[in-house]
Amino acid sequence: MKKPFFLFICFFFVLHGLSLRAQNLELIRSLRHKLTTTPEAERFEIFNDLAWEYRWAAPDSTIFYAQKAYALGQDLKLATGLAKPLNFIGVARNYQGKRLEAFDAYDKALNTATQQNDSVQIAYSNNNLGRLFFEQGLLSRSYDYFLRAQALFENINDSSGLAYTYQSLANLYKLQQDNAKAESNYLKAYRIRMHGGRTRDIMAALVMIGRLYQETGQLDKALQYLHRADSIGHVINDEINLADIKTYMSEALLNKGQLNAADSMCTAGLAVIVRMNTTRMMPQAYMTMGQIKFAKNELAQARKYFTLAMEVATRANELNTKMEVFYWLWKLSLKENNRAGALENQNQYLILKDSLNDLNVARQVERLQFEMDIERKEQENELLKVNHAKNEAVILQQRLQNIILIVIIAFISILGLVQWRGSKKRREVNDMLERQNQFIRSQREEIVDQNQTLSKHNRQLSDINHEKDTLMSIVAHDLKAPLNRIKGIADIMELEGGLTTDQHEYMDMTKNATQAGLDLIKDLLDVHMLEENVTPHYTTFDISAFMLEKVDAFTPIASAKQIHLHITRVESEQVRLDADYLSRIADNLLSNALKFSPSNGTVEVAAGKTADHFWFSVRDEGPGFSGDDKQLMFQKFRKLTARPTAGETSNGLGLAIVKTLVDRLKGEIILNSEPGKGSEFVIRFPLG
The missing domain is CATH 1.25.40 (Serine Threonine Protein Phosphatase 5, Tetratricopeptide repeat)
Known part of the structure; x- marks a missing residue:
């Protein structure tokens, strides 16, 4: 150096x-x-x-x-x-x-x-991007990055990175109040940390689990894991983290009503925090100590610790802590019969609460601005990639032009040499060209004849197709009436009662069969109607109300299969589309998602609006689509490799109807799917 x-x-x-x-x-x-x-x-x-x-x-x-x-x-x-x-x-x-x-x-x-x-750094980059979006409240985007990081860490067998990802996913699930999944991921990370043997990582994993149990009211479990973390902290003599753990344990003991144990535990932790001047831990430690003294009715001591917490929070400008202190000072003044003090502290508490509400609004605006900036940067990156591809295409074109120019020059040189060798050769070439021209003329005449024949065949096929559509429509309408009568008779027989168990089962089979036939006829009529050149009827409506109505309509079907159907993102935005077309598209996608999803799975619905288009998506945890399926999925009557998970019927028309309607609205369909990993349909419509 x-x-x-x-x-x-x-x-x-x-x-x-x-x-x-x-x-x-x-x-x-x-x-x-x-x-x-x-x-x-x-x-x-x-x-x-x-x-x-x-x-x-x-x-x-x-x-x-x-x-x-x-x-x-x-x-x-x-x-x-x-x-x-x-x-x-x-x-x-x-x-x-x-x-x-x-x-x-x-x-x-x-x-x-x-x-x-570099698979390792690809995984860490995905995990880092997920944490960044998580901290900004963009949970859906962070979840995608976490899952990609998890898959990569599993493939390269990086246990440390996998533990980080499990903890990131656990934090996300905890924020969504999905405590079961949060607990599962925290425990997975803990087992990996135990296997790795790094004491500090094990202690941190135990604290995370203990805090989760404490926040969900499982105080005995919380104390169990916090005691383990405390024991490990003594092994490595990590005083400051031990003090933090003791503060958490004292909170759990306070909530259990074990005031003397809580007092002793918090006193020990607070002594270390004060001695090492760890400002970030002081407010919460003082607050916990004050609450313990308040619960023990030692009001003078409680006021002392609340005042110390206020001083530290004021220096650090921690508004949440200050608001909490004013709340407890208000309760303390009421207990002391100090009405003036209670009123003053209550007013200060309410003022700070309003300030925090304003701050939360500002942070939400900041998150939205961050998301917009990220989208803008991503669009700029895509534009740069397109421009780079264009530049490469221009360079390639210039190279081809140079090659062609060289070939032309060589050809001209050879042609001059041929002309120099004699007129005899030119006459032979002219004779050959004349024969070729005659051959071309004869081929042209033959092509004209073939075109006329093909035109005649096309007219015949069009007539046959029209007759087929007419016949299909007549047959479909004529079949509906007897099927409806069969279904009605089955309903009447059930209402009259007196049926045996086997007869009930036969009635159910009859009704299911007739309903499947009616569904098929409805899809056939829809396909026939949609193939006609019908102009969409555009209206303006609120997309959030539309999506809520759709989810409510399919919730009973989802509940019957124990599938969690929910909306991950939707905004109250006005869109202008054909509401009937959009309703049919959503019905078919939601029906397929529920039909092919396993029990205890999840189906997620989202919608949004950008500057130039409206979109909505349906994501499931079904079997996904293979490469062959993607080639055939929008063709009529094509049944793909996946099968309904509860024996439902599938006639192969749903996605064909979706494709026809989306094309009619000048939209596009984006499919994100891998075999065995579920699928996501994203439908985009231009706002113009």
Whole structure:
């Protein structure tokens, strides 16, 4: 290493000495020493390790060392691993609150890892993007990234990365109040951490599980896991995390009414937090201690701790904590019969509550702006890719033009040589051309005759097709009446009663068979009607009300198969479409999703509107579509490889009707599906 660079690093560490107290100083010193002794070509991983160690206290330092690693990796022309420093830059930007810059870094890391076929960094990039979207409240997008990361980590057998992804998914499920799935994923991460044997990771996993049980009111389980975390913390002598765990345990003991145990536990944790001046933990620790004293009716002590919590929260500008303190001071004043104090604290509590509501609205606006910025960046990236493809096409075209020009020049040269050799050769060529022209004229006449024959056949086929459609319509209408009578007779026989169990079963079979026939006739009539050139009837309606009506209509069918049918995203937006066409499209997609989904599965519906189009989607956890299925799926009467999971009927017309209606509305169908991994239909319509 050159001397000026070494001096700069030393000066940089002096400036940031105070902020490094939370880092592994011994490891940082060791890495800094390696930079002075390792050849430049081998410093890539050292720069990355330094960048990672600085991520908490000094994200600027993380960016500095990650950029050094990236530049060195480019100079060395590394075939893999170049995305790692880009991921670290994204982590640092996220800690700085620069979300868009973090997205740019993660996206660049994902593209770089994809180009290098680096599965590890592709997985970490997906997990990082998922965490970024999760923190901004974009749960649907974060879920997709988490699932991709999980699949990649499983394929490459990276247990540490897989544990991170399980914890990310658990946090998402907990936010959605799906506590069963949150618990399952936390426990999976814990088992991986136990197998890995890293004590600090095991302790963190135990705390996450304990906090989940505490928040869901399972206090005995919460204390069980927090006690395990406390025992492990004593093994590695991690005082500050032990203090945090003791605070959580005291909350659980307080909720169980074990006030003396809670008091003792919180006192021990608070002493460490105060001694080590850990500001981020102080407000909650003081609050918990105040609540314990309040419950023990030690009101003077309670006021003391609430006041200390207020002081720390005021310095740190933590509005949530201040609001909670004012709430407890209000309750404390009421208990002390101090009406003036109670009124003052109540007013302060309500003011802060209103302020937090305004702040939540502002954060929601910020999240929406972030989502719009991300979509804009993604569109810009797509445009750049298109322009790049166009440029490559232009370059290829220019190369082809040069080749053609060379060929033309060579041909002209040869032609001149042929002409120079004599007129005899030219006459032979002319005779040959005349024979070819005669041959071409004869072929042209034959083509004209064939075209006339084909035109006649086409007219005949059109007449036959018309007769077929007319016959199908007549047969379908004539079949409906007897089938309806059979169904009506079966209903009357059931109402009259007196049937045996076997006869009831036969009646059910009869009704199911007639209903299947009626459904087939309805689809046949729909297909026949839709093939006529009918102009759509456009009206304006609210898409959120439309989607809620559709989900309500299919909820009984979903409940019968124990399928969770819900809307993941919908906005109250006015759209202009043919509501009847859209209703038929939604009915067919929802019917197929429920028909081919297994019991205890999930069917998700979403809708939205962008600047230039309206879209809605239906996602299921069914068998998905194979490559052959995708080629045949929109053809009439084509039954695909998948079969209904509860013995329902399928006539192969639903997707054909969907395709016809979407084309009639000038829309497009996007299918995201892999065999065995479910499928998602996304329908897009232009707003114009």
